[in-house]
Amino acid sequence: MKRIAVVVILAGMLAACQTSEPGLEPIPGSITYGGQPTQRLQKSPVGSILPHTFTDRWGERVRETYIVQPDRSLKLVDRVYLDNPFD
Incomplete structure (x- = not known):
């Protein structure tokens, strides 16, 4: 039960963070690049x-x-470049 509460809290925190990068678009390699995956989660x-x-x-x-999302689609909320020495 605690694990579910943690996931819900983290989801809310990430949802709040999405406003910091409006219009985050998928790039080649993104799961949603070219549209939503054909198989829903x-x-x-x-x-x-x-x-x-x-x-x-x-x-x-x-x-x-x-x-x-509620319709089982995926919403891209954050992107981090791991090899960037300036991050």
Whole structure:
């Protein structure tokens, strides 16, 4: 039960953070690049946080964070470049 409460709190915190980067668009390698995935996340609870790490077209490692929406689509809420020495 505590784990669910932590996930709900973290989801709320991430949702609040999304206003800091309005218009965050998917890039090649993003899960939602080119549209939503064809298979919906039926077993993931609404508000679940989904991390995704990939290498972009310039060879930099990227970590994106998504939140599962009520319609089971994914909303991109954060992107961090892991190889950037200035972050």
